[in-house]
Amino acid sequence: MSIKVRYFASLKESVGRSEQCLEITGLLTVADVWRVANPDKTMPDNTLAAVNMDYVALTDAVEDGDEVAFFPPVTGG
Amino acid sequence: MRIKICAEPFEPWHEVQAYQQSAISMAGKFGATSIFIGTMRDFNDGDDIQGMTLEHYPGMTEKQLEKIVAEAMQQWPVLDALIVHRVGDILPNEPIVLVAVWTSHRGDAFDASRYIMEALKSRAPFWKKELLASQTERWLLKNTDGYL
Numbered sequence: 001m002s003i004k005v006r007y008f009a010s011l012k013e014s015v016g017r018s019e020q021c022l023e024i025t026g027l028l029t030v031a032d033v034w035r036v037a038n039p040d041k042t043m044p045d046n047t048l049a050a051v052n053m054d055y056v057a058l059t060d061a062v063e064d065g066d067e068v069a070f071f072p073p074v075t076g077g
Numbered sequence: 078m079r080i081k082i083c084a085e086p087f088e089p090w091h092e093v094q095a096y097q098q099s100a101i102s103m104a105g106k107f108g109a110t111s112i113f114i115g116t117m118r119d120f121n122d123g124d125d126i127q128g129m130t131l132e133h134y135p136g137m138t139e140k141q142l143e144k145i146v147a148e149a150m151q152q153w154p155v156l157d158a159l160i161v162h163r164v165g166d167i168l169p170n171e172p173i174v175l176v177a178v179w180t181s182h183r184g185d186a187f188d189a190s191r192y193i194m195e196a197l198k199s200r201a202p203f204w205k206k207e208l209l210a211s212q213t214e215r216w217l218l219k220n221t222d223g224y225l
Contacts, residue, residue, distance in 0.1 A: 009132050009204035010216040053137035055200070069134060075217040076131065076162065076203025077115055077174050077194065 001025070001064035005037050008071035015041065031058040033068050046073055078150075080142045081161045082133065089114045089161065089175040096159045096177070103156040107179040111186035113194050119169035121217075125210035129167045134202035138162075145196040153189040155180055160193070162203065195223050 006019045015038060024036055030049045049056050050069040062068055079096060081087075093112060119126055146158045161175040174197070178190040198220045205217040 006134075008134055008202065009206070050134075050137060050202075053134070053140045069137070071134070071202060072204065072216070073219045074198075074200065074202050075205045075220050076133070076201050077198040077220065 001062075003028075003033055003062055003064075004067045005033060006067065006069040008069065010072050011044070011047065011070055014044075028062050029058065030056055030060050030062060030068060033062055034058075034070060043070070044072070047071070048073065078143070078146050078157060079159050080139050080146070081159075082135075082138060083161060083163050084165045086171050087161055087163065087175070089172050092159065092161050092175055093177050096157075097179070100157050100179075103179055107156050107181060109180050109183040109186035111178045111180075111183075111190035113174075113176045113190055114172055115174040115194075116172050117167050117169050121207060124207075126169065126207050127210050127212075128169070128208040130206045130208070131164045131167060131173070132204045132206070133162075133164050137202050141201050142197065145193055145200065148196070149178070149189040149192050152192065153180065153185040155185065155189050158189070158193065160197070162197075162201070164203070191223075198223060 001024060003022045003024065004019060005022060007015050012018050020037060022037060034043045047070055049058055051062060051066050117129060142160050149155055156179045159177040163173050167173060176190050176194050178186050180186040180189065207215055
């Protein structure tokens with residue numbers, strides 16, 4: 001399946017890219033998407049995740065065509 | 078309801094006045110308007126701050142803010158609400174965020190606007206990067222608790 005992965009703010013800087021497309025097979029969770037996209041980098045403890053622009057748990061499953069985003073705690077307002 | 082993300086400076090009082098005049102369905106119905114404006118300071122954590130860049134997640138920002146306002150409308154009898162938020166490069170003394178809520182009575186306006194503002198701080202995908210007077214940059218790691 002095809003997954004679009006996006007990164008924001010300090011996490012974007014630390015992984016060195018803002019987005020990437022993954023072509024993967026089998027059922028995956030959000031945490032699995034990180035591991036496939038960043039095999040040499042452990043996800044920071046405070047990382048938040050969203051699928052199709054809604055917050056999700058790292059254990060949630062992803063589906064073909066999903067946009068998965070990883071980012072640090074938000075600091076707006 | 079209106080959610081507006083601005084890449085340029087905005088004038089919050091003008092935004093409130095213009096939106097209220099355009100929202101003719103609540104004319105004569107509202108008795109209370111609660112307005113919160115967040116403005117950029119020139120200091121933070123003991124340092125002088127020269128400027129700031131606000132990044133956001135286009136699309137998710139609007140989606141989350143619409144959800145937050147919808148939640149407030151379920152909990153309080155809100156007639157209408159307006160959120161304006163800056164992104165991009167910001168200077169001290171410029172407004173960052175405006176939350177305006179119109180209700181029939183003041184208690185609901187205070188409570189709903191507080192709810193929206195605190196939910197925005199913890200859930201809307203914005204990130205601040207400060208430029209210190211020393212010319213170094215740093216990401217804000219978290220927002221302070223508004224109830225402390």
